[in-house]
Amino acid sequence: MKIFDNKIYGQKDGCFCFDGQNLTELADTYGTPLYIFSxxxxxxxxxxxxxxxxxxxxxxxxxxxxxxxxxxxxxxxxxxxxxxxxxxxxxxxxxxxxxxxxxxxxxxxxxxxxxxxxxxxxxxxxxxxxxxxxxxxxxxxxxxxxxxxxxxxxxxxxxxxxxxxxxxxxxxxxxxxxxxxxxxxxxxxxxxxxxxxxxxxxxxxxxxxxxxxxxxxxxxxxxxxxxxxxxxxxxxxxxxxxxxxxxxxxxxxxxxxxxxxxxxxxxxxxxxxxxxxxxxxxxxxxxxxxxxxxxxxxxxxxxxxxxxxxxxxxxxxxxASAGVLLSRIENEKERRELDESWLMIDAGFNTLMEVKTYSWYYHMVCANKMNELPTKPFKVAGPCCDSGDVYFDIDYHKSLPDYRVFPESTEPGDLIAMLNVGAYGTPNMSNYNGRPKAGVLLIRENGDVIVIKPAQKYGDLVSDEIKL
Ligand SMILES: Cc1ncc(COP(=O)(O)O)c(C=O)c1O
The missing domain is CATH 3.20.20.10 (Alanine racemase)
Known part of the structure; x- marks a missing residue:
């Protein structure tokens, strides 16, 4: 099966679309990481x-x-x-x-x-x-x-x-x-x-x-x-x-x-x-x-x-197919010793836990560079302070590939869309490392986009705790 076999996905002006919505624009408006449901x-x-x-x-x-x-x-x-x-x-x-x-x-x-x-x-x-x-x-x-x-x-x-x-x-x-x-x-x-x-x-x-x-x-x-x-x-x-x-x-x-x-x-x-x-x-x-x-x-x-x-x-x-997760690339590095290019994104296992618990594979696309061919392999990592917060198997090969392939020019500021994340995604989010949970949007049938769960703010991290 190919991505665009599912008509829920599309592209416009080089940007990936989900249920008719340009994901780059939604990320700019609502911030990342961001779950979007259709x-x-x-x-x-x-x-x-x-x-x-x-x-x-x-x-x-x-x-x-x-x-x-x-x-x-x-x-x-x-x-x-x-x-x-x-x-x-x-x-x-x-x-x-x-x-x-x-x-x-x-x-x-x-x-x-x-x-x-x-x-x-x-x-x-x-x-x-x-x-x-x-x-x-x-x-x-x-x-x-x-x-x-x-x-x-x-x-x-x-x-x-x-x-x-x-x-x-x-x-x-x-x-x-x-x-x-x-x-x-x-x-x-x-x-x-x-x-x-x-x-x-x-x-x-x-x-x-x-x-x-x-x-x-x-x-x-x-x-x-x-x-x-x-x-x-x-x-x-x-x-x-x-x-x-x-x-x-x-x-x-x-x-x-x-x-x-x-x-x-x-x-x-x-x-x-x-x-x-x-x-x-x-x-x-x-x-x-x-x-x-x-x-x-x-x-x-x-x-x-x-x-x-x-x-x-x-x-x-x-x-599953009703949800996508958007994550922004925040950092990059070259590991010349290993001949590897790395991209660090703002969603890790605090946002998509199944990657860690079951080494679950989610396909990724560079959502704002759909006009460029994906030719370069990158290692992708999340923001948490664990070497294990990566989108590959750090210990041994179970099911995750080492690299994801994006356009050569992919860099910080670009947007990664992860597909088929609508199952077991948001319920497993945590505040690990003091990271607010991602917001959740819904694309209504009439094309309206609404927030169905606001992204947490820093205040939410302490709102259910008792200060001495
Ligand atoms: C008892 C039971 N029913 C249904 C499900 C849903 O399974 P799935 O999401 O694979 O359809 C689960 C998932 O663990 C389950 O434990």
């Missing part, structure tokens, strides 16, 4: 997933993963576009409700939910608390008993499927901290069924990780869940009315041809993933078809999933 792209992404899955199945709900990008305006756009919500904490549940989602549009995941969070979920009558362990199920029963109010739940299972990405991004194997193992699920089902005055067991959930690039991983995890559900139906009579296949829909990233040579093949395949939503929807929904289920599970199970609602929890696929 309402049009957010809506398009929600609608595309809804439409593609809707083609193959009647009851489908898209629960946008709030952890990706939970600025209130973004949540409001997702809701208006027809999305529901997935949350991972009381705070995200609060933001979801504040943004207008109803309890029955929200599912709640997490390995370490507190009693307060469980209470909040029950009081707001959310669609499903996705139970992460037998212990947590007992805890939910306790809280529901105290509140005298039923909790709606699904059981998060471990399908034991590896997606081939870095370990920190895999969440469906025994090595990861999530979910109930298959040998324990039936005990959890029986416990829930014995306590129907306290919980309504609605179904099952899995999430195998982010950026799942191989369709086989989704299918294998789903088959595991369906086979388990059929086995449990035969032994307990429990029919799931929700089946949740989590998030992980992949986003195609643009990668410099020169950068790709440094990447391990699995990381390259993961980042480039061109697996379409249509392919995923067709295959997943096909697995639920009555004849297919009947074939492997027997006549009595044929209709087991016929009326079941299919839930998805995409995050990255909805918000």
């Amino acid at each position: 309402e049009r792209e957010l809506k398009r992404n929600v609608q595309e997933i809804n439409e593609q899955f809707g083609r193959f199945r009647e009851k489908v709900s898209i629960h946008y993963a709030a952890k990706c990008e939970s600025t209130v305006a973004v949540l409001q756009i997702v809701r208006k576009a027809g999305g529901s919500l997935e949350v991972n904490s009381g705070g995200e549940l609060f933001k979801g409700l504040y943004s207008g989602f109803k309890g029955n549009q929200i599912v709640f995941n997490g390995v370490s939910k507190s009693e307060d969070e469980i209470e909040m979920a029950i009081i707001n009558n959310i669609k499903s608390i996705n139970v992460d362990s037998l212990y947590e199920l007992k805890r939910i029963l306790r809280v529901a008993g105290r509140l005298k109010k039923k909790a709606k739940i699904c059981l998060r299972i471990v399908p034991e499927v590896s997606t081939g990405v870095v370990k920190g991004n895999e969440t469906g194997t025994h090595e990861s901290k999530f979910g109930i193992t298959l040998d324990e699920v039936e005990r959890a089902v029986r416990l829930a069924l014995e306590n129907q005055s306290l919980v309504i067991l609605r179904g099952y959930h899995f999430h195998i990780g982010t950026q799942t690039y191989d369709l086989k991983s989704f299918v294998e995890a789903l088959r595991t869940m369906l086979q388990m559900a059929a086995r449990i139906y035969k032994s307990t009579g429990f029919r799931p009315d929700l089946l949740n296949i989590g998030g992980g829909l992949p986003v195609p990233h643009y990668i410099d041809p020169t950068a790709s040579q440094y990447m391990p093949r699995n990381i390259y395949a993961m980042l480039k993933s061109e697996l379409s939503i249509e392919q995923i929807a067709k295959e997943i929904c096909g697995e639920l078809a009555e004849e297919k289920v009947q074939h492997w599970a027997g006549v009595e199970c044929g209709a087991l999933f016929r009326d079941t609602e299919l839930l998805l929890e995409p995050g990255r696929k909805i918000s």
Whole structure:
């Protein structure tokens, strides 16, 4: 995939444009570092997933993963576009409700939910608390008993499927901290069924990780869940009315041809993933078809999933392509000993943490020099006082290339745009090194540009601290 295959990008007078807006002008007006989101792209992404899955199945709900990008305006756009919500904490549940989602549009995941969070979920009558362990199920029963109010739940299972990405991004194997193992699920089902005055067991959930690039991983995890559900139906009579296949829909990233040579093949395949939503929807929904289920599970199970609602929890696929990050080059240096040119920009891991935590690759362009050919390799570094605050792997080659290629003339004052940063960007910002967090703009569908989260000022660094 090439950059301009996505019509959200363009160029004018040598400047890079996002959703029709000249990014150089926005940086001049609002300062950097600066996140910019597109309402049009957010809506398009929600609608595309809804439409593609809707083609193959009647009851489908898209629960946008709030952890990706939970600025209130973004949540409001997702809701208006027809999305529901997935949350991972009381705070995200609060933001979801504040943004207008109803309890029955929200599912709640997490390995370490507190009693307060469980209470909040029950009081707001959310669609499903996705139970992460037998212990947590007992805890939910306790809280529901105290509140005298039923909790709606699904059981998060471990399908034991590896997606081939870095370990920190895999969440469906025994090595990861999530979910109930298959040998324990039936005990959890029986416990829930014995306590129907306290919980309504609605179904099952899995999430195998982010950026799942191989369709086989989704299918294998789903088959595991369906086979388990059929086995449990035969032994307990429990029919799931929700089946949740989590998030992980992949986003195609643009990668410099020169950068790709440094990447391990699995990381390259993961980042480039061109697996379409249509392919995923067709295959997943096909697995639920009555004849297919009947074939492997027997006549009595044929209709087991016929009326079941299919839930998805995409995050990255909805918000990643809807966001860009602008950063100004503040300094340059030549390391003649190593024959290297360096550029220091004003956004580091304080602004884009995923580069550090997962060595995530984000494509960069010199946004004000689009008329010049990118021919010169540069090392790119952020402003923080750590040698590790760089856009390459300082310790060893994991997935990041050593160099980014920009026009020969690139220098301080120029503007770097990082693409596909709309997921896991702003929620991970910090004030490390006393750096105010970047502001967030929204390009409205009518072309208006508004601030949806102002850039912090120095005063914000102390506004929640107590002076002696
Ligand atoms: C339970 C759960 N659902 C959904 C998601 C969203 O994943 P993605 O952004 O890859 O779609 C995550 C991300 O970690 C998750 O943990």
